[in-house]
Amino acid sequence: MARKFFVGGNFKMNGTLSSIKEIVDNLNKSELDSNRDIAEVVISPPSLYLLPTREHLRKEIEVAAQNVFDKPNGAFTGEISVSQLKDSNITWTILGHSERRTILGESDEVVSTKTKYATDNGLGVIWCCGESLEEREAGNTISVITKQLDSLKSKNPDWAKIVIAYEPIWAIGTGKVATTQQAQDVHKAIRDWLKGVSDKVSDETRVLYGGSVNESNCGELSKQPDIDGFLVGGASLKPAFVKIINCHQ
Numbered sequence: 001m002a003r004k005f006f007v008g009g010n011f012k013m014n015g016t017l018s019s020i021k022e023i024v025d026n027l028n029k030s031e032l033d034s035n036r037d038i039a040e041v042v043i044s045p046p047s048l049y050l051l052p053t054r055e056h057l058r059k060e061i062e063v064a065a066q067n068v069f070d071k072p073n074g075a076f077t078g079e080i081s082v083s084q085l086k087d088s089n090i091t092w093t094i095l096g097h098s099e100r101r102t103i104l105g106e107s108d109e110v111v112s113t114k115t116k117y118a119t120d121n122g123l124g125v126i127w128c129c130g131e132s133l134e135e136r137e138a139g140n141t142i143s144v145i146t147k148q149l150d151s152l153k154s155k156n157p158d159w160a161k162i163v164i165a166y167e168p169i170w171a172i173g174t175g176k177v178a179t180t181q182q183a184q185d186v187h188k189a190i191r192d193w194l195k196g197v198s199d200k201v202s203d204e205t206r207v208l209y210g211g212s213v214n215e216s217n218c219g220e221l222s223k224q225p226d227i228d229g230f231l232v233g234g235a236s237l238k239p240a241f242v243k244i245i246n247c248h249q
């Protein structure tokens, strides 16, 4: 079946009120390609800017948090709840980004628990996985990703609310994009793994590629049968993000 192309923009800890307003204004006036199937687009500014982004952004584009907690409202200083996001019309969150796994110490268990809680409570999750350079060079790419996926499966999340983003850590922010074949091979392995959940989940779950995606490399990547879109970091802060949104064939 045809999976709707999906493009996420992860601003990470970048932007100011004025620079994010510029990005939103640019997206609002841009022509999102209507000759072909329009991509599903989600942008993810830092939490402070979620609400003004949602208020000013055109309605066809959704807004994602970069993190969410796995408890209802309460005494959890520094965290944001699923219900607070939904109350502000923030319908997605990123979870399991490698920067949160490695710098903030989030384990597979923490990421899986948050994903389960978020999806059970109606939030879409862009769930990230990926291997380090050492893991790739040791030939462990698929086993690392399988372990991350197995942890998620063990919580029995709502797969209909999940988009998977494969982001090799060595390709993030480095300008070193995975080759089209390297990306497709891992995406195919993820698709095969998803068959173990069910054929329906394997057919319907979007698997995005992330890591140094830009307007020059997105076209080739988007032609791969198991690449259903992108999670874009640095390039999502630039006007060329629109070209990435419109790049799929």
Ligand SMILES: O=C(CO)COP(=O)(O)O
Binding pocket: 010, 097, 167, 171, 172, 173, 174, 175, 210, 211, 212, 213, 231, 232, 233, 234, 235
């Ligand atoms: O981490 C990423 C998106 O989540 C990718 O970042 P870059 O596109 O800047 O490499």
